[in-house]
Amino acid sequence: MSSQLSAPSDQALEYDDAPVAAADSGRVALGRRTIGLWLLITGLVGAVASFLLLHERVQLWQDPNHTTACDINPWVSCGQVMGSWQASTFGFPNIFIGVVGFPVLVAVAVSILAAARFPRWYWLGLQAGAIFAFGFCIWLWANAVYVIGVLCPYCMVVWAAVIPFFVATTARNIIHGVIPASAGVKRIASEWWWVAVVVIYLLVFASILVQFSYAFTG
Numbered sequence: 001m002s003s004q005l006s007a008p009s010d011q012a013l014e015y016d017d018a019p020v021a022a023a024d025s026g027r028v029a030l031g032r033r034t035i036g037l038w039l040l041i042t043g044l045v046g047a048v049a050s051f052l053l054l055h056e057r058v059q060l061w062q063d064p065n066h067t068t069a070c071d072i073n074p075w076v077s078c079g080q081v082m083g084s085w086q087a088s089t090f091g092f093p094n095i096f097i098g099v100v101g102f103p104v105l106v107a108v109a110v111s112i113l114a115a116a117r118f119p120r121w122y123w124l125g126l127q128a129g130a131i132f133a134f135g136f137c138i139w140l141w142a143n144a145v146y147v148i149g150v151l152c153p154y155c156m157v158v159w160a161a162v163i164p165f166f167v168a169t170t171a172r173n174i175i176h177g178v179i180p181a182s183a184g185v186k187r188i189a190s191e192w193w194w195v196a197v198v199v200i201y202l203l204v205f206a207s208i209l210v211q212f213s214y215a216f217t218g
Helices: 032-062 078-082 095-113 120-148 153-175 183-211 213-217
Strands: none
Touching: 032 078, 032 095, 032 153, 078 120, 078 153, 095 120, 095 153, 120 153, 120 183, 153 183, 183 213
């Protein structure tokens, strides 16, 4: 088993499903098709949410009194979140990052599903993008929940897309040796990556439920 989980040569680990597919039949592995589908789904979901946000942002530019489609109550309002400085963290609307980034992710996913071969540096670049996206979403989540005190539904859809993108990409790169790791860590990444996605979802949901309990109780 350890020989199956050890990192193959650079020429093989970048594209071969064999080191993972040959593992125990009960294992949830991240081969080419699996990671490609996960990236495609998360990319499409994130892109749709980002373009919906862009549409609402354009409407607000044209009419400052515009009521966005997700302005539901004082605690759930895209318009209020868009009016905060956190919505333009780098000097331009954060929306543009998603509008550009998610279609690129879709293109990467389609290339993976088409059996395109990528060098190790390409996967490391994708990993860097996943880390940035996940870290930025953590920061946005903390500000929305604990600082601004208002939730943006479209933004939460983006968070929901980024979480599996980050976890699946990281697990895939560990399993295939792009990120150096022991056989034990590779086994954990192969078997439990989806559990990490569920746990993160539950933690985000719990934080919102606790912080906005007043909105639900009265």
